[in-house]
Amino acid sequence: MNENYYDKSVCAHGFTLKYRDKDHKYWIESPSGDSWPVYGCTTMLKVLSSIQFDKKTGAATSKSDTLMNWAVSEVKKALLAGQDIETATKAHTKKSDFSKNFGHKVHSIIELASHAHNEGHKYSWGESPEDTVAKRIFDNDLKTNTKVLAQELLVFMPSNPDAPKEEWKDWIAGTFDRLVLRDGKVELQDHKTSSGVYDLNYFVQLRGYQEMLEWMMKDKNNTYANTLDVLYHQPIEVRRINLSTKTGFFTDEWLSTNHDDDSEMLKATKTIFNISKKYRHLFW
Numbered sequence: 001m002n003e004n005y006y007d008k009s010v011c012a013h014g015f016t017l018k019y020r021d022k023d024h025k026y027w028i029e030s031p032s033g034d035s036w037p038v039y040g041c042t043t044m045l046k047v048l049s050s051i052q053f054d055k056k057t058g059a060a061t062s063k064s065d066t067l068m069n070w071a072v073s074e075v076k077k078a079l080l081a082g083q084d085i086e087t088a089t090k091a092h093t094k095k096s097d098f099s100k101n102f103g104h105k106v107h108s109i110i111e112l113a114s115h116a117h118n119e120g121h122k123y124s125w126g127e128s129p130e131d132t133v134a135k136r137i138f139d140n141d142l143k144t145n146t147k148v149l150a151q152e153l154l155v156f157m158p159s160n161p162d163a164p165k166e167e168w169k170d171w172i173a174g175t176f177d178r179l180v181l182r183d184g185k186v187e188l189q190d191h192k193t194s195s196g197v198y199d200l201n202y203f204v205q206l207r208g209y210q211e212m213l214e215w216m217m218k219d220k221n222n223t224y225a226n227t228l229d230v231l232y233h234q235p236i237e238v239r240r241i242n243l244s245t246k247t248g249f250f251t252d253e254w255l256s257t258n259h260d261d262d263s264e265m266l267k268a269t270k271t272i273f274n275i276s277k278k279y280r281h282l283f284w
Contacts, residue, residue: 010154012215012222013165017156017173026173028156038156041174041208044273045201102130103191107151107177109134110141114148146182149228153179155212159270170274176209179228179236186234188213204269206238207262 006018014031017038026038109131116123125131141148154175158168178189188210192202216222217231224231 008154010156010216010223012156012219015156015168017154017171019154019173019175026156028171028173038171038173039273041172041205041212042201044172045205045208045269103177104152105130106134106137106191110138110148111151113138114141117142141180141182144182146180149179149181149186149230150224151178152176153213153224155209155216157212157215159274161215170270172208172212172270174205174209174212176206179213181230185237186230187237187239189239203262204266207266210236210238211263211266 005020007021009016009018011017016029017026018029018035019026024040026040027035028038029035109126113123113125113134125135140146152175154173156171156173159170159172160167176188177191178187180187180189188206190206190209213224213231213236216224217228219225
């Protein structure tokens with residue numbers, strides 16, 4: 001890994017997290033200058049990826065089966081559209097990348113529109129699905145008196161934050177979409193383009209983001225200490241926002257309010273993931 005090339009970095013408790021957007025890689029740099037790769041929160045949560053519940057019936061299903069059916073469906077669509085087999089077999093990965101880029105474009109448009117609004121100018125909206133979603137979120141922000149504090153925040157923490165600093169060996173990191181002040185409350189918002197199925201990842205992932213940010217803020221010299229000082233006075237709420245890449249429609253909703261269960265599930269997931277890494281030599 002070329003550790004000299006990175007797109008973003010944040011610091012807390014003397015450690016630095018660096019992130020490279022091209023290959024979605026995170027790594028930690030210690031106060032002594034040592035560095036090592038870090039798994040993202042979504043990678044760690046693959047431990048839970050086989051546990052999910054159907055949105056309509058509540059029945060337990062297998063996410064691996066769901067993802068396989070989706071991938072096969074995308075390949076089939078590409079073949080029927082006349083694409084060659086080599087191109088068609090990559091159709092599902094292209095659609096996945098599209099969904100990731102979709103959210104990033106929406107954030108960028110909202111930022112431009114907000115800047116224009118704050119300067120007293122009218123923003124010229126386009127007709128793309130990204131513009132449509134961005135406008136709906138922007139209008140909703142104005143309606144609910146929502147102030148965007150930051151977008152695409154990089155967060156991290158050791159797996160055992162309560163242990164002495166010299167025992168901080170395993171880390172997790174991640175990037176969530178927005179931190180806003182809405183109706184006087186601080187909200188951590190994450191945008192999802194998937195629909196139809198609720199799995200445990202959503203609950204644990206957002207709780208992970210929340211705990212990582214809270215851990216960083218305990219260091220008064222962390223990267224966000226000045227820009228997000230409101231967090232020293234108010235607790236963080238968690239909200240999931242669904243984005244439709246087809247219709248441009250969006251919905252927002254609260255996630256689990258059972259913080260204790262979410263935190264326990266996050267803790268258990270980190271433990272299972274870190275122990276499972278000891279078995280890697282059996283597969284490589």
